[in-house]
Amino acid sequence: MSKNISNERIGENVLVFNPSGEFYFTKGLVAFERNDLAKAKKYLTRAHHIEPNEPIIACQLAIILAELGDYETSNKILYKVISEIDPNMYECHYFLANNYAYMGKNAEAKEHVKLYLKYVPNGEYTNDAQDLLEIISLEAQDIKSTCLFHDQIDYEDELIEKQERSRRLLENGELEEATPLLEQMIVEYPSFWPAFNNLALAYFYQGKYSKAFDILNQVLAENPGNLHALCNLAVLHSHLGKDVEPFLDLLKKVYPISVDHRYKLGVTLLILEQFELGYKWLKKLIHDSIQVESTFYYWFSLAAYKVGKRNVAEKAWKRLLKEHPEKEGHEPWNMEEAKPIFTK
Incomplete structure (x- = not known):
């Protein structure tokens, strides 16, 4: 130059x-x-x-x-x-x-x-x-491993239907209904890791921590580096007051490629009170014009609020209210409301 x-x-x-x-x-x-x-x-x-x-x-x-x-x-x-x-x-x-x-x-x-x-x-x-x-x-x-059932095409639609049903049950807090469905899925599809991760979360939200740990450790043993399992373990450790630093060290080095993984990482970091990093990953989904579920706007609003971007938080919350008007008055800056079920 x-x-x-x-x-x-x-x-x-x-x-x-x-x-x-x-x-x-x-x-x-x-x-x-x-x-x-x-x-x-x-x-x-x-x-x-x-x-x-x-x-x-x-x-x-x-x-x-x-x-x-x-x-x-x-x-x-x-x-x-x-x-x-x-x-x-x-x-x-x-x-x-x-x-x-x-x-x-x-x-x-x-x-x-x-x-x-x-x-x-x-x-x-x-x-x-x-x-x-x-x-x-x-x-x-x-x-x-998640999507390939090319030699079992007959099962593909059934698998997708069961996955969506179990996810809806979890997000609606219907844990007792979701658990047996997920238990059946991991037997029928022994390498479909989202079912394992959601089953671990179902156990976690029911207070069955030992079972949740067993499932997540099994996932990581058979599918090393599974980001959802790592995130779930970090949240479980945090909930139980255990040391999360080893997980944070790993998660801070992750640069997820898929939309699903970026969302999971962003939410996990928020739960672990790493607000700047959580906001960074969720903002990328907005910035890249990715189509997201309405629940995303809860987390993004919370993240923006936590990093001092009140205007951004309010805009995100207005977007959430379009599909969930019953959330009016439950803004993160007005009250500490229960967070949505942390799926997958």
Whole structure:
């Protein structure tokens, strides 16, 4: 990058200030560090316009665009860097992998994270890249084990129907009705982990903590890294007043790809009173225009309120009231009401 900020004298007393790309780049970084993404984008876009062939500026702009959820434009810039500007800017592969992961394109994410690890086995992002690769692989296995009954197509509709029915029973607090259905499901579908996780929660809400622990430990033994089981164990430990730090250490390192996992992680962190992190993950679902269930707005309103964003909390609560007008007067800032059943 150019190190000079040019000054040009016109006439005798007029001094024109012509800021360089580095000037805007620095201002963009300051805005980024303050989490003012709109200003950061403005300054980095200007810097990139002045110095379009500066790879560092281009990459930083791509990072900010990704933070704003504009993954497509971010990817275009990153591809241009490695194809036209600097093929040795291998960090672009790591950034592309992250973008594709958030877009739910696991195959592309895996391709680029492997390229980064191939070219930079001991780089700045190597540990993060290895974690991302592991998460992508775990989520692929989780999706496969949850949804794959390709050799049992006759059971698919029945499984979905039972899953939805058991979930509704749980969320309505009908635990005694949900429990035998879930117990039947884990026998019929021994690798359908959502049924195991919901059964553990049914036991938990009925005070059968030992049974809940047994189920969750079984899930993690047979499906290591299952995010729902980890979250449920953390909440159970918190409820019983046990140490949750080991779980928090793990959960803070997780970068979930699927909508379901982001929602689960966000709610779990809220319950564990990690309000900023919980708000971050729930906000991503809103920011990415993901279609969500009405219960989501309870949690998002609570999260926004806890981090001091009262206006955002009120807007989210109004959205909840459209489908649940009976919640009028039960806002998180007015009373400590019982939280919704924590499913899956």
